Amino acid sequence: MPRLPSFAGTTRPADYAILAPVLLLVPHLAVFLMLVGSGGSLVPDAGFWLLPLRRFAMRPDLPASQAALAFAISLTSAGVLALVSFRRANWSGGGHALAAVAVVPALQFAVVLVLALLPRFARRTEAAPERVPGADVAHVIQGVLAGVGLIVAAVLISALTLGSYGWSLFVATPFLVGVTTGYLANRRLLLTGRSTARLVLISAALGTVALVALALEGLVCILLAAPLGAIVAVVGGAAGRAVARAALGNSRPLASVALLPALFMLEAAMPPEVPIASRQSVDVAAPRAAVWAALIGNGTIAGGPGLTGAAGLAYPVRGRLLGQGVGAVRLGAFSTGIARERVTEWVPGRQLAFAVLTQPPAMEEMSPYRRVHSPHVQGYFDTGTTRFTLLPLRGGGTRLVIDARHVLRIDPGLYWEPLARLAIRINLSRVLNDLKRKAEQVAKADRVLDV
Secondary structure (H helix, E strand, C coil), rough: CCCCCCCCCCCCCHHHHHHHHHHHHHHHHHHHHHHHHHCCCCCCCHHHHHCHHHHHHCCCCCCHHHHHHHHHHHHHHHHHHHHHHHHHCCCCCCCHHHHHHCCCCCHHHHHHHHHHHHHCCCCCCCCCCEEEEEECCCHHHHHHHHHHHHHHHHHHHHHCCCCCCCCCCHHHHHHHHHHHHHHHHCCEEECHHHHHHHHHHHHHHHHEEEEHHHHHHHHCCHHHHHHHHHHHHHHHHHHHHHHHHCCCCCCCCHHHHHHHHHHHEEEEEEECEEEEEEEEEECCCCHHHHHHHHHHHCEEEECCHHHHCCCCEEEEEEEEEEECCCCEEEEEEEEEEEEEEEEEEEECCCCEEEEEEECCCCCCCCCCCCCCCCHHCCCEEEEEEEEEEEEECCCCCCCEEEEEEECCCCCCHHHHHHHHHHHHHHHHHHHHHHHHHHHHHHHHHHHHCCC
């Protein structure tokens, strides 16, 4: 059985000049094929070439399956690009710090160009120390602590200082945590690949514990980001171990950590705005008048919040109309606070729409502290408009349709958008089912009175 390529091997300049551009264009090709296949159109401007995933995520009706597939393809191509970039740096005997940022979109073009032109550096005349199996406890502890410190520093700079939640925080940072821990832990004695991966995961776990302990993040956000971060960190650990194993004199892979603040600032200057359009409906065994009465009523929404409540995400509790007609104010009570809304459409028995003026936090983080310093709970997931449409059905029933529009301001959008859509779908279903129950109760009471 052929062995898979590893970070410890080499890639010659000619091979890299062919492979790297192909890997760079894989996400673009995937986005193009998915857009064309679904009847969409593509504008091949600078935004598409630099950030194809963000352009793809701009589709408000993007299916979760396509979002997941496009993200998986792009993440895989970025990982393979990092692999061949490290192997290219191995051939030159340097440039590993540059190769470590090959996982960051937009910067990949510059990384590939520089690495393709990188010459072979002169080797040190003294013999490199032979890496023998074993574990240097001091270096292992140093690697773990360095990874923990990098996680805390990244959140302090990117999230709390710059307000940026992007690819650099959720992908580049875990990768560099892996590179840092893997490199430092294997500098003198060589751990096995499995031990290195285990050590990287321990470092990442301790880093997240530190975030909770310092009230920088809550448990829910960490759990949601953990699958992505763990995969990327383990890959980074393999890269760091390979560089330490090669004992290249010109290698400075940890210098890439110094690029993180610049990446955070770049993403903060270009925040994402991913639109999410949702539509759901329910058939109600009641006339439109009964459905309208339930719609403008002020009752509490029955039924448990389900997964959204368990995760601490905001869910609707009740609605209250102050006045009637266009311009009236609606107060939406959520589990995290009150949303103030203005009625924009009012057609009794047919349509009700409102725009959100102010809204409460999108979630309540699970934490031992009363307050968690997590900017993402406010302003990074907003509701724009909500519209209810009542359609008559044969037999006197009504189809109640709800259209909602949200905006997500966190990258990678294609990773977070399916999770956001799931929460939206659960909340909308709960609202529709509650209105269905209330309207059918009203219709039943009216029939009893008629008898």
